[in-house]
Amino acid sequence: MKELKTEKTVDKKRVYQKSKKRLFKPGNMLYPLPVVMVSLRGKDGRDNIITIAWVGTVCTNPPMVSISVRPSRYSYGLLKETGEFVINLVSEKLVPMADACGVLSGRDMDKFDHLKLTREKADQVAAPMIAESPVSIECRVKQEIPLGSHSLFLAEVLSVHVDEALMDDKDRLNLSSKALAVYSHGEYLLTGKKVGKFGYSVKKKKKKT
Numbered sequence: 001m002k003e004l005k006t007e008k009t010v011d012k013k014r015v016y017q018k019s020k021k022r023l024f025k026p027g028n029m030l031y032p033l034p035v036v037m038v039s040l041r042g043k044d045g046r047d048n049i050i051t052i053a054w055v056g057t058v059c060t061n062p063p064m065v066s067i068s069v070r071p072s073r074y075s076y077g078l079l080k081e082t083g084e085f086v087i088n089l090v091s092e093k094l095v096p097m098a099d100a101c102g103v104l105s106g107r108d109m110d111k112f113d114h115l116k117l118t119r120e121k122a123d124q125v126a127a128p129m130i131a132e133s134p135v136s137i138e139c140r141v142k143q144e145i146p147l148g149s150h151s152l153f154l155a156e157v158l159s160v161h162v163d164e165a166l167m168d169d170k171d172r173l174n175l176s177s178k179a180l181a182v183y184s185h186g187e188y189l190l191t192g193k194k195v196g197k198f199g200y201s202v203k204k205k206k207k208k209t
Ligand SMILES: Cc1cc2nc3c(=O)[nH]c(=O)nc-3n(C[C@H](O)[C@H](O)[C@H](O)COP(=O)(O)O)c2cc1C
Pocket: 035, 048, 049, 050, 051, 052, 053, 054, 055, 068, 069, 070, 073, 074, 075, 076, 098, 099, 101, 102, 103, 104, 105, 106, 107, 150, 183
């Protein structure tokens, strides 16, 4: 009997649907990503801000984050020199400033002054926080791993500063109350639509009595 043409392939016990995905060459496609403004202060006292999308949370205890920076960036030298930085989350109002900090260089200007951003004193590091940012995270570099185009900095979180406006009436943090910027394949988007909460998909519904 003639075999029927099918859109499925069978591999031992598994049945696979024919892929509808287009094959791309290997590259960065892990999107969306948070986009953050990283503030630094050099040993010479000059401040800078670099926009970073290659950023991540890498450990809960101790709290650790990562940023990947190209050695050609002015900020790379500052990171190597001081090992300290502040991650500032980006609100809707800050998106144009974040973009500007991602195309201008601290070699040519003071980005705080140029973009009229306000320096706020941090607790643990010399680098200033950005006052206009809703959340600022002070960090100290623990390790640098050169990877190729970028160097990965693993850093410990020393202190976290959150805008009072993000606290609800029961004094609990409601981070989702503020739209934050994410970066996706060359574009900026905003968070905002809540579609569930941690564990909600398996949570048993309370029986009505
Ligand atoms: C949305 C966005 C994301 C970026 N992410 C990174 C990144 O993760 N790592 C990096 O080295 N550069 C990244 N850049 C580029 C730097 O921010 C940019 O080269 C900046 O001008 C460097 O500033 P500096 O010379 O003052 O250090 C990004 C730029 C933009 C606009």
